[in-house]
Amino acid sequence: MCELLGMSANVPTDICFSFSGLMQRGGGTGPHRDGWGIAFYEGKGLRSFHDPEPSVDSQIANLIKEHPIKSNVVISHIRQANVGEVNLANTHPFTRELWGFIWTFAHNGQLDKALFDLPLTHYHPVGTTDSEYAFCWLLGEIRNAFPERPDDLVALQTFIQERCDQLRALGVFNMLLTESTWLFAYCSSKLAWITRKAPFGEASLTDCELTVDFYKETTPNDIVTVITTVPLTENEVWTKLEPGEMITFADGIPV
Amino acid sequence: MCELLGMSANVPTDICFSFSGLMQRGGGTGPHRDGWGIAFYEGKGLRSFHDPEPSVDSQIANLIKEHPIKSNVVISHIRQANVGEVNLANTHPFTRELWGFIWTFAHNGQLDKALFDLPLTHYHPVGTTDSEYAFCWLLGEIRNAFPERPDDLVALQTFIQERCDQLRALGVFNMLLTESTWLFAYCSSKLAWITRKAPFGEASLTDCELTVDFYKETTPNDIVTVITTVPLTENEVWTKLEPGEMITFADGIPV
Numbered sequence: 410m411c412e413l414l415g416m417s418a419n420v421p422t423d424i425c426f427s428f429s430g431l432m433q434r435g436g437g438t439g440p441h442r443d444g445w446g447i448a449f450y451e452g453k454g455l456r457s458f459h460d461p462e463p464s465v466d467s468q469i470a471n472l473i474k475e476h477p478i479k480s481n482v483v484i485s486h487i488r489q490a491n492v493g494e495v496n497l498a499n500t501h502p503f504t505r506e507l508w509g510f511i512w513t514f515a516h517n518g519q520l521d522k523a524l525f526d527l528p529l530t531h532y533h534p535v536g537t538t539d540s541e542y543a544f545c546w547l548l549g550e551i552r553n554a555f556p557e558r559p560d561d562l563v564a565l566q567t568f569i570q571e572r573c574d575q576l577r578a579l580g581v582f583n584m585l586l587t588e589s590t591w592l593f594a595y596c597s598s599k600l601a602w603i604t605r606k607a608p609f610g611e612a613s614l615t616d617c618e619l620t621v622d623f624y625k626e627t628t629p630n631d632i633v634t635v636i637t638t639v640p641l642t643e644n645e646v647w648t649k650l651e652p653g654e655m656i657t658f659a660d661g662i663p664v
Numbered sequence: 665m666c667e668l669l670g671m672s673a674n675v676p677t678d679i680c681f682s683f684s685g686l687m688q689r690g691g692g693t694g695p696h697r698d699g700w701g702i703a704f705y706e707g708k709g710l711r712s713f714h715d716p717e718p719s720v721d722s723q724i725a726n727l728i729k730e731h732p733i734k735s736n737v738v739i740s741h742i743r744q745a746n747v748g749e750v751n752l753a754n755t756h757p758f759t760r761e762l763w764g765f766i767w768t769f770a771h772n773g774q775l776d777k778a779l780f781d782l783p784l785t786h787y788h789p790v791g792t793t794d795s796e797y798a799f800c801w802l803l804g805e806i807r808n809a810f811p812e813r814p815d816d817l818v819a820l821q822t823f824i825q826e827r828c829d830q831l832r833a834l835g836v837f838n839m840l841l842t843e844s845t846w847l848f849a850y851c852s853s854k855l856a857w858i859t860r861k862a863p864f865g866e867a868s869l870t871d872c873e874l875t876v877d878f879y880k881e882t883t884p885n886d887i888v889t890v891i892t893t894v895p896l897t898e899n900e901v902w903t904k905l906e907p908g909e910m911i912t913f914a915d916g917i918p919v
Contacts, residue, residue: 535765
């Protein structure tokens with residue numbers, strides 16, 4: 410299996426604190442040694458980092474921990490391979506363009522081989538994971554149903570959730586998906602989130618000895634939601650999603 | 665304008681030496697302060713780095729110079745903006761998927777506004793540059809003509825060159841394009857290449873005091889071609905492409 414980390418914020422925010430905890434699980438406190446990746450949006454622009462090496466040893470991961478990249482939407486993933494060998498092409502998150510937006514996708518779980526019978530239309534996988542195949546199918550479905558970007562988010566949300574239900578019927582499908590403003594979080598078995606806003610307090614990571622006082626790092630107007638498969642802090646209350654539940658976040662809050 | 669750097673090799677090879685020279689031109693020896701990017705293929709997998717900051721100051725660029733990433737195909741770009749503001753979405757190289765391959769594109773030059781009348785089909789730009797628009801049009805044309813990956817490289821080459829001729833008629837269009845194995849280099853006004861193979865010798869960068877003895881860095885079977893808008897070394901003979909000429913490289917040699 411793998412671990413997911415997502416962030417939605419109303420101001421460009423760095424994810425160094427949460428990323429520091431997650432990276433420990435990539436061969437340190439957790440067994441997810443089979444690569445990691447992270448995608449940062451700045452407006453519609455995307456910069457992503459992918460590495461098939463364990464995150465706990467990675468020089469690139471260290472750079473990201475120490476060199477704050479401020480972003481409104483982030484998706485990160487650390488991998489413990491099941492379907493597909495360990496290589497760069499199989500390293501999440503995956504990206505494809507639709508409507509002139511770069512969509513980013515990461516998946517926790519494993520899907521039945523029947524997945525590969527779902528017909529692909531516009532998008533085709535580069536690697537051999539079930540995850541990338543599921544993404545190509547899902548985004549192709551979205552493209553067929555919404556050839557142009559809809560004004561009506563509710564219709565899009567409903568459509569995505571129905572297609573995710575189809576994928577969940579094939580196994581375990583916890584997912585983070587975004588096109589730069591909306592962050593879709595779909596839960597199959599485990600996904601939890603927390604919104605941090607004023608009055609900010611301290612948070613302590615579960616996976617390493619690191620405490621941050623967000624009061625010192627933020628302004629009173631900042632709103633930041635973090636979503637993850639397993640909560641990253643030990644002194645805060647995280648809200649779990651129910652199986653089959655999807656929440657869409659924008660500007661740091663559920664919409 | 666901008667500068668381009670490409671590499672094709674028959675074994676995974678790092679590009680630290682050439683990249684060190686190019687990065688100096690991003691605000692050091694050259695005026696290309698408006699961002700930079702680089703894409704490395706490992707098999708069909710791609711890792712890319714994009715930064716809208718000047719490369720000469722960039723921590724990420726420093727990491728790449730000092731942390732060898734070995735790859736068979738590389739495309740890099742440093743930007744001096746003309747069309748489109750300086751931001752992440754406008755930072756080359758650009759990527760899109762076709763046939764289950766991630767295509768990467770970078771452009772030097774500037775195209776007439778008539779470019780934006782060319783019809784887009786499958787691919788749409790995220791940013792506002794003429795370059796990304798040209799890429800979306802070109803790849804859409806390739807997709808329409810070759811819905812599946814052709815066995816016949818010559819037909820594909822001819823098609824791409826004809827479409828590049830169309831773009832060159834709109835201004836200056838020096839281009840590097842790849843899908844992971846073939847590196848297409850099209851010249852409108854400036855592009856030069858060199859193939860290094862045994863017996864290897866020393867090379868000295870033009871843009872900074874750095875000399876490398878490739879004999880110590882390689883095996884006798886290595887073949888590595890480097891392509892760039894302006895030759896990077898002062899003690900080697902580079903071959904210039906003619907305007908309208910396209911060369912396709914694979915495994916380090918022209919095919």
